[in-house]
Amino acid sequence: MTKKRMSLNDLINEHFYADSATHERTRVAWVIGVTLLCVVASLLITYTALAVTNSPMLPVIFVIAALAPGIIAPITTWIIIGAIIKVTRLEELHRHQATYDDLSGLLTRRAFLERCEALLRLSVRNNQPFTLTTLDLDKFKRINDEFGHGAGDEVIKTFSQIALNVLRNADLAGRLGGEEFAIALLGSNPADARQVMERLRRDVEASSIEYFGKQISVTVSIGIASTEGRVNPTLEGLLRHSDAALYQAKDQGRNRIELAGYT
Structure with a gap:
């Protein structure tokens, strides 16, 4: 039996659904990466500051230094990356609408x-x-x-x-x-x-x-x-x-x- 060829609209929709999963994975990866980077940077800065000032290196200071970026970075990164992905998807949608006829799925x-x-x-x-x-x-x-x-x-x-x-x-x-x-x-x-x-x-x-x-x-x-x-x-x-x-x-x-x- 011959497999029915998908219409261009079906192919585009399949592409967008696949892109949604890819975008979400990308978003999560960015959040994890930026958060880890911020935590490491905060700990290094804190350690350096304490060492230069000869201040006691209390564990609570390092806990706070890790918690602050660990809480703030994921939220801000999630919002920023989400906004970037939304703009990218809108651009893709506009390109699609300019290229393919909505009714037939053929090229405009x-x-x-x-x-x-x-x-x-x-x-x-x-x-x-x-x-x-x-x-x-x-x-x-x-x-x-x-x-x-x-x-x-x-x-x-x-x-x-x-x-x-x-x-x-x-x-x-x-x-x-x-x-x-x-x-x-x-x-x-x-x-x-x-x-x-x-x-x-x-x-x-x-x-x-x-x-x-x-x-x-x-x-x-x-x-x-x-x-x-x-x-x-x-x-x-x-x-x-x-x-x-x-x-x-x-x-x-x-x-x-x-x-x-x-x-």
Whole structure:
């Protein structure tokens, strides 16, 4: 049985839960370390002061010298380290929200395009094929109108999970906005990309989404553009060509794949 691939949201949540345990261990370690350091430093300072002043080295003095930092240091260190960890986690959360779409778990438009640009440069430098696809859920407005926006959200979540299950870890998937998505495949020529997209198209068509007792079916139209056969390809150009192929798929009846030409 094939293991179901986790969504990006699941991976991020798992990462945050794991980080919580790590942060707590780090916090405890800092408290212990700082407390021991403070106690040792206090005892050394006390000993030095008594030795320099020729004062009697009474045990009670050393007990007080150890107890004071032993009580104060753990409390202050726990508070300070906790504040630092909280700020760090907020920064991580903000980075996550800027990188991943909350509803689909896929990359946001900005994050997708930035990473896509880097992959395109890498593919050109290494003379590797690079294929960009744009995808649009068919008649999505009808789903929202007939079943409600909550149903539309479930459709987007289901489609995104299907896409993640089909794609390789090295592939990029992003939500460009609304019901429009994009997928980048590094090292895949148009024929390879079409096979992957055909599997995705079939899996989406075969899916059935249950929403409050109602079954919702959905299909997807896909446009493909590749660097193969293009001179000095740009991300803007690939997006334009894949969009044109997508519109052609829509015009040809939807629920199909079209490959962009080289003009």
